[in-house]
Amino acid sequence: MKKILMIEDDLELAEILTEFLEQYDMQITVSDDPFLGISKVNLEDYNLVILDLTLPGLDGLEVCKEIRKTNNVPIIISSARHDLTDKINAFDFGADDYLPKPYNPQELLARIRSLIRRNQGMEQNTAKDSKADNKNKDLVLNEFEHIITLKGKPLNLTVAEYDILSYLIKKEGGAISREELIYNCDAISEDSTNKSIDVIIGRIRNKLGENPKNPKYIHAIRGVGYKLMQ
The missing domain is CATH 1.10.10.10 (Winged helix-like DNA-binding domain superfamily/Winged helix DNA-binding domain)
Known part of the structure; x- marks a missing residue:
């Protein structure tokens, strides 16, 4: 089962997405508080983060930047903000994907699967390279x-x-x-x-x-x- 953290203050949308994604062997944790969301990322292992940009108390771009300081978890920006500058900044701050609202949950599912699959492949290659590099080192x-x-x-x-x-x-x-x-x-x-x-x-x-x-x-x-x- 894949663990997904959704940092989203639209709880009605979060509930709809949670019910949909849980059909596909995904465990969804929802946080409507950006600071609590950052804390959760640091305390638990997640396979992916779905991050809204318009959040109370802290802009989602800043949340993305804070997460990237300590964690390489894949991040999908899910936002109603369509401004090109927001998209550029999101990728500059470490987001892996940007999905403008509204969207079909099927598209979100496809992007989640793609990012998790890519990330797992990168981790396996890194582990192999690290093991080979360290094999003969004291x-x-x-x-x-x-x-x-x-x-x-x-x-x-x-x-x-x-x-x-x-x-x-x-x-x-x-x-x-x-x-x-x-x-x-x-x-x-x-x-x-x-x-x-x-x-x-x-x-x-x-x-x-x-x-x-x-x-x-x-x-x-x-x-x-x-x-x-x-």
């Missing part, structure tokens, strides 16, 4: 579970250590300056000094069992910063 980043493993064993890292090591893994092979780490790691204060980065790198190396004079993973680049090799 350090593996799992962002979903927020862990980094060394030869299959989770590392016990502080938030700052996790942020720095995950950034180095993502930029594997590239020379990363201390300043770049400061500005791209949320757990690192922008007031931090290069010395404080060196201290955290030292702690990470220790947890990796590294010899600083002959490191296997984190290499110092004179005059620049660090790079990760594996």
Whole structure:
């Protein structure tokens, strides 16, 4: 059964669409509050979001933008607003489809099935690529579970250590300056000094069992910063 979140303040329309879609093995959750809708996306796994644009308290375009900050769930905009600018902004903010009201529920069903099918294919390909990439690597980043493993064993890292090591893994092979780490790691204060980065790198190396004079993973680049090799 596919889980669909409908963020729609027209409850009569929501009820009609819910009754129709539930005939096709879909579980529909309706939220007429945009803020609650955003919260639901962050707390539960949905296969797709149907999003109205004209909502109380927060415009649907802003809802779309907020969802995209943390989630790649497919989004279909369902709106009576036909302005071209709204459509362009919707796609710029991360919507996958735009369906102007009024429409036949059969068309909505077809678009839902198409997007879910496409998204599942992308996830399967990403999982295959990730598995192949990580097959022969000692350090593996799992962002979903927020862990980094060394030869299959989770590392016990502080938030700052996790942020720095995950950034180095993502930029594997590239020379990363201390300043770049400061500005791209949320757990690192922008007031931090290069010395404080060196201290955290030292702690990470220790947890990796590294010899600083002959490191296997984190290499110092004179005059620049660090790079990760594996």
